[in-house]
Amino acid sequence: MSVLARPASPSLLRAVSRLPRQPLLPWLLLSSLLLGSILAGLSFGAAAIPGVDVTTALVSGLTGWRIGDHTVAQELIVWQLRLPRVLMGGLIGAGLAVAGAAVQAVFRNPLADPGLIGVSSGSALAAITLIVLGDVILVGWLSQFEAVALPIAAFTGGLITTALIYRISTMNGTTRIFTLLLAGVAISALTGAVTGVLTYLADDGQLRTLTFWSMGSLGGLSWQSLWTAGPWIMLTLIVLPFFRQALNALLLGEQVAQHLGMSAQRIKKVVIAIAAVAVGASVAVAGMIGFVGLVVPHLMRLWLGPDHRRLLPACALSGASLLILADVIARTIAAPAEIPIGIITALIGSPFFLWLLLSQGQRGQFS
Numbered sequence: 601m602s603v604l605a606r607p608a609s610p611s612l613l614r615a616v617s618r619l620p621r622q623p624l625l626p627w628l629l630l631s632s633l634l635l636g637s638i639l640a641g642l643s644f645g646a647a648a649i650p651g652v653d654v655t656t657a658l659v660s661g662l663t664g665w666r667i668g669d670h671t672v673a674q675e676l677i678v679w680q681l682r683l684p685r686v687l688m689g690g691l692i693g694a695g696l697a698v699a700g701a702a703v704q705a706v707f708r709n710p711l712a713d714p715g716l717i718g719v720s721s722g723s724a725l726a727a728i729t730l731i732v733l734g735d736v737i738l739v740g741w742l743s744q745f746e747a748v749a750l751p752i753a754a755f756t757g758g759l760i761t762t763a764l765i766y767r768i769s770t771m772n773g774t775t776r777i778f779t780l781l782l783a784g785v786a787i788s789a790l791t792g793a794v795t796g797v798l799t800y801l802a803d804d805g806q807l808r809t810l811t812f813w814s815m816g817s818l819g820g821l822s823w824q825s826l827w828t829a830g831p832w833i834m835l836t837l838i839v840l841p842f843f844r845q846a847l848n849a850l851l852l853g854e855q856v857a858q859h860l861g862m863s864a865q866r867i868k869k870v871v872i873a874i875a876a877v878a879v880g881a882s883v884a885v886a887g888m889i890g891f892v893g894l895v896v897p898h899l900m901r902l903w904l905g906p907d908h909r910r911l912l913p914a915c916a917l918s919g920a921s922l923l924i925l926a927d928v929i930a931r932t933i934a935a936p937a938e939i940p941i942g943i944i945t946a947l948i949g950s951p952f953f954l955w956l957l958l959s960q961g962q963r964g965q966f967s
Contacts, residue, residue: 626904630917634690637924641686642678644928646936649674658683680823688821688830689927690920692886693896695833695878697919700893701900701911702840702871705847707777710901711956714893716781718765719758719876721788723883725795726757727813731806732798751828751884758880761787766872775868815940816889818927829881836878837916843871844908851906889942891949892919898956922948 642654649657649670656668657675696714704712714720730753765787769780802810812819846867849857854864882889900914926944933939 626914627917630914630921633921634917634924637921637928638686638690640928641689641924642682644932645677645682646931647674647677649677654678684823684826685818685821685927686924688826688885689818689923691826691830691833691837692818692882692889693892693919693921693923694916695836695882695919696889696892696923697896697900697915698837698840698912699875699878701897701908701915702843702847702875703893704897705850705908706868706871707781708851708853710898711894713890714875714879715788715890716784717872717876717879718761718784718787718791719879720883720888721791721795722761723754723758723880724814724888725761725791725798727754727884727887728795728798728810729753729757731809731813732802751825754884755829755832755880758883759876761791762872762876762880766869773865775865777868812940813887814942816887816942816945817930817938817940818886818923819931819938821885825885829885832881833878836874839874840871841908841912843867844912847871847908848906887940887942889923889945891945891953892923895949895952896922898952 639651639654642658643649643651653668653670653674657670657678659665660667660670660675661679699714700712703714703717704710706712707716727750730750765780765783766775768783768787769775769777771779799807799810846857846862849860849862850864850867857864857867879893896919897911897915900911900918904910904914923941923945926948927941930939930941930944
């Protein structure tokens with residue numbers, strides 16, 4: 601981005617990011633995995649639909665022509681229930697993974713997670729406040745905007761919390777990453793305490809809503825959810841790759857980035873803000889989903905290396921695939937009931953996180 605870089609030494613910057621051309625095999629594998637995940641997401645659920653019928657239902661819905669032997673019920677399930685859920689799940693997975701890769705670069709630590717910047721805890725607190733106290737503090741307004749009130753509250757709460765943490769960690773025009781980390785931990789603990797009080801005050805119906813929302817779920821996603829949160833996540837997926845060279849430079853340290861003609865302070869500020877937008881939008885419509893922003897970037901870094909020209913698109917493809925497949929497991933393992941998707945991602949991510957802790961020789965160094 602031109603606002604972040606000065607044309608001081610472009611040749612040196614290109615030298616830092618110049619790596620050998622990579623084969624197409626990783627991208628073919630990741631693309632195939634994503635396509636297979638989408639097909640699985642459209643096929644499996646409480647009512648299984650063969651892949652052929654899924655394809656003909658999609659074509660019939662697009663063209664208006666009656667193609668294949670699928671039923672009207674199958675076409676309705678594919679188009680109205682599963683397709684928006686799969687598309688939104690893919691966007692959320694991609695957004696969380698790309699945001700995780702960017703945050704890890706800013707922190708220069710492969711164990712960093714988007715939750716460290718406070719957006720998840722802030723979103724959770726705002727949403728839980730609305731669920732428990734909405735009828736009291738928003739009498740009249742809540743009934744008129746009930747469909748969008750929760751996403752708006754969660755999104756706004758996440759951004760406000762991130763801005764607060766960033767302000768606390770910025771002194772004399774410089775953001776201290778260590779202070780930002782500690783401020784994130786402290787604010788997250790505070791929001792967790794307030795959330796606990798609100799949970800204690802909730803009634804039985806509200807507790808059930810809180811349980812599924814706090815553990816994450818794609819069950820309530822619809823086309824409206826896609827139009828509400830999708831553009832914000834797409835914005836992140838489009839904008840962050842423009843910072844690939846800046847993120848590569850940050851891996852070498854802020855002083856190196858400064859010598860390359862970049863404003864490290866401005867890079868950190870903008871990248872954290874963009875990551876907060878993606879995570880806030882995701883939490884607003886699907887609740888808190890953990891480990892995607894931690895596991896996916898690290899796996900892709902181990903496989904493809906630390907260059908963000910490859911890492912960011914690889915995280916987008918694999919993050920989307922992971923969350924779609926996790927959702928398939930969540931709605932089929934106990935069908936017709938659904939398990940919160942946060943449980944599935946935790947079961948996948950926790951062992952990996954423990955392995956990462958045990959195998960990481962030095963924290964803060966990228967593999």
